Structure formats: C-alpha cells, structure tokens
Amino acid sequence: MNRTTIDYTARVENELDLTMPSLSVNEGMARAAVAAFCAQLNPTAVELADLKCAVSEAVTNCIVHAYRDTAGDIRINVKLCEGRIVQVEIRDKGCGIADVKKAREPLYTTDAAGERSGMGFTVMESFCDSVRVSSRLGRGTSVILLKRLHQA
C-alpha cells in the first residue's frame, strides 16, 4: 500500500457535519452518509468501500467501547480538501482509551466475549493513508482518518 505524507492543513473545499446518538442502527447510516458526501469526488469503488469500512470501525468503537452500556453523541466531520484528500473525524465524549498504543495493536480487544475481533484500528490503518487518535480518559476520543483519492 502506498503511504504518503498527507497535509492535515490542506485547504477545505467542502464540509459535512453529522451528529447522531450512539445506536448501533446508525452504523450503516454513518458510513453511507460519508460515502454519499465523498461521491462528488468520483472516488473508485474500492476507495469508497475502504472509507465505508474505516468509518464503520470508528463508529462501532464509539458504540461498543466509548459509551459501552451508556448512550451519547457521536460527531462526524467530513472535509473534502485540496488534492483530493478526504478527512473524516469521528468524535465521542465517552470513557476514553487508557492506552491508545495498545488499543491500536492488531487483535487487541477488551471485549472478547462480545466477539470483537480486535481488528478495528488495523482496518482503519490498512484502508486509510493516515489515522490519528487522541483520547482522554473520562473525556472522549477523536479519530481522524485521512485518505487521498486517486488523481482524476
């Protein structure tokens, strides 16, 4: 996979904000909405599928881990930037991640009983060009996915 350095400060050409409650039924809506918004850049089917998968993982993490048995808001911000860069931020105000480095390790999960595979962050990293995670215990987590689309 081509990993390129991506400018996080690239000029924003279009932007979408979404807020939804942490209901699992919203997982499909979230990835479909992001994909629909990105469609204006004419991404390939594979690029769109990768983005949907990465968004699905991040949103699922909010529902399964950040809010666990509680409920809260999930905020999604999508920026279409100069250079055909898609930036998707998925934020929650849930419990936060104690050890982000550990959480990003393949197959690491705190919910094996729930049949979580521990592959969420690995999927995001594999399907995007860059994944930034910042988290504070008791405050919440922000995941920023960056994907550069093919040059038209």
Place this chain on the structure above:
Amino acid sequence: MIRTNHQIAYDDRDGVLVIRLSGEIDHHSAVNVRTHIDEKLLAERPARVCLDLSAIDFMDSSGLGLIMGRYSLVRRYGGNFTVIDPTPAAKKMIDLAGMERMIPIHYTHSERK
C-alpha cells in the same frame, strides 16, 4: 430508521448445512445473525457447516468476529467448518486478519442462487 439489510438462508443437503449470508454485516447486524445461527447450530449440531459469503455487500471487522465465533462453536462440538465463495468485500477482511491460516476458504464457482 435505517434497516440493516441482512438475510440468512439455510440449505441442508446430505448432512452439510450451508448458511448463506447476504447484505451488510456490521456490529449492528452481526448480533442478530449470531443469535439466529447459533440457535440452529446448537439445536441440530450439523457435522459439516459451510458459511457462504457470496452475497455479502459489506463487511467490517464485526464480520470477522462473527466468522471466528461460529467456527469455534462448530469445532467445539466436533464439527467441520468452511467458508465458501467470499465476495471481494469479505475476502479483503479475511485476508487482513490472516484468517485463512485457520479456517479453510473454498471457491465453488457454482451458480447457486
């Protein structure tokens, strides 16, 4: 409300239970799919189980947990478990997890509908 479009179809032939999943497999749909399949597996304990992924439109890592969980259940009661005909969406996840090292993946190239 968005309805997650998942379906399960069973085809029991000569002691082989084929479970055909279709639509989108994510954390939301996996919960129901898992419950439904496990009820059938535990009630019938088929000696051979084929999980047919030829009609999967979308699958994220929740699908990996779903496959691994059914594989473990079938193996626990002494059965044989195989995945057949994964679509590119499903195969990409299977490859990422290196699942083929543990679970046999077969391609039938049939025109089953």
